[in-house]
């Protein structure tokens with residue numbers, strides 16, 4: 001018989017869920033979360049905030065790595081989802097769908113340049129997989145160039161393009177003809193791109209890599225290098241897109257138009273799984289002889305497309321791009337002041353709009369700061385590929401008072417750290433135990 005969570009004591013409730021998760025999903029994940037003070041169980045989710053089952057409220061600055069741009073359970077998005085499930089389901093993926101066509105048309109209206117065509121999927125990795133398949137298929141070339149510390153997901157092609165060896169090595173050999181260059185290094189990119197390269201895949205701002213904004217001129221040079229070699233430029237806007245930086249797409253800050261762009265996360269409005277790979281009509285030629293060459297049963301489902309259409313309307317109607325710019329300016333000014341006040345602890349602050357990162361002096365400070373921030377009502381997680389960097393990506397509905405709360409939390413958390421208050425049992429990032437090599 002299952003336990004009734006509505007009558008259970010909150011502490012027992014939390015312990016039970018953690019134990020079930022550890023037993024059936026992964027005990028190490030629970031340990032890592034505990035060490036970072038993040039072993040909380042989300043309950044009420046609303047706008048920029050989340051409350052856990054113990055009744056603690058947090059400003060959500062992780063937002064599932066930028067998935068809640070319109071906030072969590074935005075009332076208009078929830079209403080659109082309810083309307084959709086009253087009359088629709090995910091639909092027959094082989095048939096022509098009204099909702100899918102409507103969303104593709106709407107996306108074409110906000111996408112940069114001539115990216116008028118879309119292939120839908122369920123997640124970011126799937127969107128990247130298709131982008132890379134399309135690049136190889138359309139150019140007839142094998143090679144893909146991506147960047148050290150870049151992150152594009154854990155599916156086949158996406159993982160092969162990933163910039164962190166620890167994620168790739170256990171599964172090698174992965175896709176052949178993939179290579180990495182350092183992010184931001186124009187000369188290295190130029191040296192790597194020749195007539196055998198199908199595509200260069202870049203994030204305009206490396207998210208998991210530690211909120212590294214493309215240096216001035218880098219994306220424009222990448223565009224030129226691709227054009228010179230006849231290669232395609234793919235921009236992964238899965239974290240940076242949908243208004244996160246104050247424009248629909250981060251590429252707009254750099255005045256660069258990609259040949260292919262990937263979108264996911266916030267397109268689903270915190271409710272549904274949906275992703276989009278966008279490309280030009282020229283590239284679509286490759287799909288005309290065989291329109292079934294890439295299929296996804298759940299990709300671009302009728303319910304998900306209905307929700308995504310509402311998400312785009314909400315971003316426009318509520319002026320969330322302007323809010324991301326204004327709140328971003330407030331956040332960056334506050335971060336600069338914190339960095340100036342703590343030169344020994346804070347090595348750098350950076351970002352664009354509401355995609356910000358604070359680089360601490362050393363790696364273990366990321367997890368420790370997650371712990372202290374949680375004590376001050378801020379949910380924030382250090383970067384996957386760079387634990388010294390705390391990423392701060394609140395929802396675009398965050399108010400001035402919310403950003404003040406975040407800045408106050410950062411100050412208080414640094415103070416706790418300096419005075420050694422309430423340190424977690426394990427303060428360093430917990431690393432998975434290495435498996436002995438095969439045959440050992």
Ligand SMILES: Cc1ncc(COP(=O)(O)O)c(C=O)c1O
Nearest residue numbers: 065123124125151152153238239
């Ligand atoms: C830049 C970027 N690309 C791709 C992905 C993969 O998306 P998903 O987890 O939906 O497969 C992520 C996820 O964090 C991401 O940040």
